[in-house]
Amino acid sequence: MSRALHPFEELVELDAEAVRSWCARSLDALGREREEIDAINVYPVADGDTGTNLYLTAEAAHQAVEAVFAASAPTPDTAETVRAMAHGALLGARGNSGTILSQLLRGMAGVLADGCDGDHLARALAEAASAARRAVAHPVEGTILTVASAAAGACAAGGGLVDVARNAHDGARTALAATSGQLDVLERAGVVDAGGRGLVTVLGALLETVTGQAPPPAAGPVLPRSTPEPPEDCPAEDGPAYEVIYLLEAGDEAVELLRSRLDALGESLVVVGGDGLWNVHVHVDDAGAAVEAGVEAGRPHRIRITHFAAASAAASARGERAQRAVVAVVSGEGLAGLCAEAGATTVRTLPGEQPAGDELLDAIRRAHAREVVLLPNDTDLRQTAAAAAERARAEGIRVALIPTRAAVQGIAALAVHEPDRRFDEDVVAMTAAAGATRYAELAVAERQSFTSAGVCQAGDILGLIEGDVAVIGTDLADTARTVLDRMLSAGGELVTLVVADDAPPGLAPDLEAHVRRGYLAVDTTTYHAGTGAPPLLIGVE
Helix, strand or coil, X not given: CCCCCCCCCCCCCCCHHHHHHHHHHHHHHHHHHHHHHHHCCCCCCXXXXXXXXXXXHHHHHHHHHHHHHHHCCCCCCHHHHHHHHHHHHHHHCCHHHHHHHHHHHHHHHHHHCCCCCHHHHHHHHHHHHHHHHHHECCCCCCCHHHHHHHHHHHCCCCCXXXXXXXXXXXXXXXXXXXXXXXXXXXXXXXXXCHHHHHHXXXXXXXXXXXXXXXXXXXXXXXXXXXXXXXXXXXXXCCCCCEEEEEEEECCHHHHHHHHHHHHHHEEXXXXXXXXXXXXXXXXXXXXXXXXXXXXXXXXXEEEEEEEHHHHHHHHHHHCCCEEEEEEEEEECHHHHHHHHHCCEEEEEECCCCCCCHHHHHHHHHHHCEEEEEEECCCHHHHHHHHHHHHHHHHCCCEEEECCCCCHHHHHHHHHCCCCCCCHHHXXXXXXXXXXXXXXXXXXXXXCCEEECCEEECCCCEEEEECCEEEXXXXXXXXXHHHHHHHHHCCCCCEEEEEEECCCCXXXXXXXXXXXXXXXCCCEEEEEEEECCCCCEEEEEC
């Protein structure tokens, strides 16, 4: 995905490209600081996920902006871009701080859509701080709300864009340093507020966008004196047991009634949005009642329920996690071994069977990493894999789903996997490698049936290219050669053969020789799938 950054020059007004750059810089900065922010997360719940939630919220905003640019020619206008940023954040908001950040961006967008000079930015920050406070049922000082208000107050006089952005950032930094003395839980842990720390990062990205210069670091203590323990008044122990978040389609009057009902049910209530679409966040003991209240108000969807005890346990274990892992769905013990040798956690399947979402989620957890790349290797498994990835993200694991449709695409993706490079770069490289691999499978027909290549009989050999029957034959090797010729007629540099143990002896050498004779510039690599796999898989890169 593009990360277009604005040229290094001081700006007098934000344009669409500058807003795009701000989104990209915010995402990059939160990505770098995510673990540090997670580490100081002790309020309102010490579950170590504030940095991750802010990152995921910023990622949703960034993706929405990129989608607007992709759909517009030559570029969208500034108003459309800032609205996309706010809408994306609303849809993807995570956790208490992420939900508040989405409302801050929404408040800013309402003003910036009318103009993006310094005076408009100052008014936008004031409206953002006010809107965020209105969204929180019981505002608490020493939090992201305090930092937002200080940023707005520091630039209330307006002025040039650079001065406003710098004053807002300076005000936020100063307020952040003071948060440790405003909340007992922060003072005991020796940290500043994690949500406020994230907002300083976002405002720092804005300052860098308009000046071209890296912002000064956050003021005040940003790391705990020691690993924070859940405090005595932490909701994870004595407060509500669950965090409930959902998107809600409902009218204003219904939402006001919902606020009252949820406020009586729990705490940390934040309801953001408007114009018929809302993001609801609350901590409760009765998660079902919170969801039912949403059903009575309108249509809730994207419902996420997190048990704080499990989240806190995950946060404790997070320090022992690897940075990145790959989870791959494979059939055949040989393929499982091959992927395991490449460092992947595998999920074994049998022909005609698919793993359930719980199995995929369990594999993601077993990978025990902060970042996971998921390779479903099956077209029909994509929705199940997407649901498992979403559930894992709710637990604070960053998951990227690469929509591999066959094992050979997964092998191609694994071949270029480099855990030491940036996560986004690794995912892009793996996605590109998988997408550049055409795939085929040879199978034995179980019954007479109609196919896209004609009528087949039970026992016939079917050559499927990209999931569609392209060749019907009676001999596995002959059918494989025909499939190879069709695939290579469109070009190719590397053929990958994955052969099952029950395939005819000599099949792999025969096909390798066929490629050498007819396609001099094409290399061939063969892997053995073992038992429990299709007779032959073919990949052409």
